[in-house]
Amino acid sequence: MALLCSLRQVGVSLGGKTILRDIDFDLHPRQVIGIAGPNGSGKTTLVRTLATLVRIDRGQGTVLGADLGTDQVYEVRSEVGLMGHRPAVIPELTITENLEHVCRLAALELSRARSALGVVGLEDAARTRAGAASHGMLRRLEVARLLLTRPRLLLLDEATHGLDSSAQELIDALIARTVAGGGAAVMVSHDAERLSTSCDAVMGLAVGRLVAGA
Amino acid sequence: MSFGDQTLELARVDLALERRLGESFRIIAPFALVALAMFPMALGLRITLVSEIGTAVFWALGILFGMQVALRRSSTDDRERRDLHALLGVDPAARFAGRVLAGSLLTTAFLVVLFVAMVLLYGPRLPLAAAPAIALSIVMVAVGLSELGTLAGEIAWGLRDRTALASLIVAPLAIPLLVAGSQTFEAIAAGAGILPWVLLMLTTDLALAVAGVAMARPLEEATR
Numbered sequence: 001m002a003l004l005c006s007l008r009q010v011g012v013s014l015g016g017k018t019i020l021r022d023i024d025f026d027l028h029p030r031q032v033i034g035i036a037g038p039n040g041s042g043k044t045t046l047v048r049t050l051a052t053l054v055r056i057d058r059g060q061g062t063v064l065g066a067d068l069g070t071d072q073v074y075e076v077r078s079e080v081g082l083m084g085h086r087p088a089v090i091p092e093l094t095i096t097e098n099l100e101h102v103c104r105l106a107a108l109e110l111s112r113a114r115s116a117l118g119v120v121g122l123e124d125a126a127r128t129r130a131g132a133a134s135h136g137m138l139r140r141l142e143v144a145r146l147l148l149t150r151p152r153l154l155l156l157d158e159a160t161h162g163l164d165s166s167a168q169e170l171i172d173a174l175i176a177r178t179v180a181g182g183g184a185a186v187m188v189s190h191d192a193e194r195l196s197t198s199c200d201a202v203m204g205l206a207v208g209r210l211v212a213g214a
Numbered sequence: 215m216s217f218g219d220q221t222l223e224l225a226r227v228d229l230a231l232e233r234r235l236g237e238s239f240r241i242i243a244p245f246a247l248v249a250l251a252m253f254p255m256a257l258g259l260r261i262t263l264v265s266e267i268g269t270a271v272f273w274a275l276g277i278l279f280g281m282q283v284a285l286r287r288s289s290t291d292d293r294e295r296r297d298l299h300a301l302l303g304v305d306p307a308a309r310f311a312g313r314v315l316a317g318s319l320l321t322t323a324f325l326v327v328l329f330v331a332m333v334l335l336y337g338p339r340l341p342l343a344a345a346p347a348i349a350l351s352i353v354m355v356a357v358g359l360s361e362l363g364t365l366a367g368e369i370a371w372g373l374r375d376r377t378a379l380a381s382l383i384v385a386p387l388a389i390p391l392l393v394a395g396s397q398t399f400e401a402i403a404a405g406a407g408i409l410p411w412v413l414l415m416l417t418t419d420l421a422l423a424v425a426g427v428a429m430a431r432p433l434e435e436a437t438r
Binding site: 048051053055071074077078080081082084086087088089090092093097101102104105106107149 | 215219220223227230231234235294295297298299300301302303304305431435
């Protein structure tokens with residue numbers, strides 16, 4: 001089966017500082033890979049590289065068949081789902097409006113936003129402005145977004161940090177659904193123990209270099 | 215989703231945010247109106263002089279404060295929202311077009327408010343029959359300012375002092391709009407033709423639109 005992601009000797013520099021060095025990474029369909037590492041090790045940059053949102057300076061790579069650094073990435077971006085450090089929401093809009101905005105841009109029926117909110121337990125908070133919602137609510141909102149957009153490649157950057165067990169279960173269910181559909185997931189966390197329970201394999205990232213085993 | 219649908223959705227959200235926050239009309243417009251009211255006082259209420267400079271003051275203040283209206287939304291864009299739009303498959307050119315559309319509507323509304331206030335305070339010699347030409351010039355300048363503001367916002371995105379830098383980028387590039395807008399009003403007052411000035415505004419608007427659409431993708435990638 002074709003690899004969903006493949007990086008070969010990839011290096012990334014941001015603002016003149018080298019963040020990732022000589023990264024070799026493969027992600028197969030139905031695989032869940034965990035990447036552990038301390039703060040500042042380059043985890044977020046690696047996730048954003050896999051999301052095609054960071055330009056690589058050295059090496060080569062493909063994500064969902066698109067060569068990194070080419071316009072091919074525009075064709076596959078809508079199949080990448082990212083839950084980053086900070087929730088991707090418009091704070092001035094309500095939780096429902098945020099999800100409806102996603103529905104419109106993803107050409108989905110608006111009624112699906114309501115049902116997705118029900119799945120993640122946010123019906124009662126539907127009219128709360130995102131800027132006034134708690135971290136846990138915003139994470140649930142992001143799960144709802146990813147349930148709607150059904151990405152093939154799911155990237156979770158410290159997604160479960162600070163969440164209660166029911167919200168963590170939602171994220172586990174999201175991963176399970178992605179994998180069941182032939183997709184794959186990459187989870188990034190400084191909590192190696194959490195990764196070891198959720199992932200098929202865990203790799204470590206230290207000073208921008210990826211090593212097998214956390 | 216088509217380019218047009220993406221553009222309309224992004225413009226719709228920008229306008230919804232303005233309706234909710236009212237930044238342009240609660241913060242920028244009052245300052246512009248106060249500035250407009252101060253000129254006649256500074257001139258000692260010399261009615262003839264005030265009437266003569268009315269349109270020039272309108273355009274100077276309209277461009278300066280209209281620039282802020284145009285830049286306002288770009289300055290609130292954060293990385294997460296840009297990433298979200300990128301991963302939803304939004305075309306960077308549609309993002310530019312959506313922002314320009316919303317900005318043009320807001321800037322037009324702002325300039326209309328300022329124009330009405332200028333007419334009331336300064337009593338310029340502008341015939342009522344010229345209303346369509348006046349409206350046309352206001353809309354064309356608003357579109358140009360919005361394009362400039364959006365483009366400058368993209369160029370300066372990611373920099374710490376992006377709002378100040380974007381203003382510095384916009385100011386010199388807005389000169390053709392300032393000249394064309396003020397000369398259109400001069401020509402109307404003198405009963406002369408406005409075609410050369412309308413063509414200057416049209417050329418500026420089209421050039422900025424082409425630049426904005428063509429540079430949208432490279433700019434988005436360069437600022438990642």
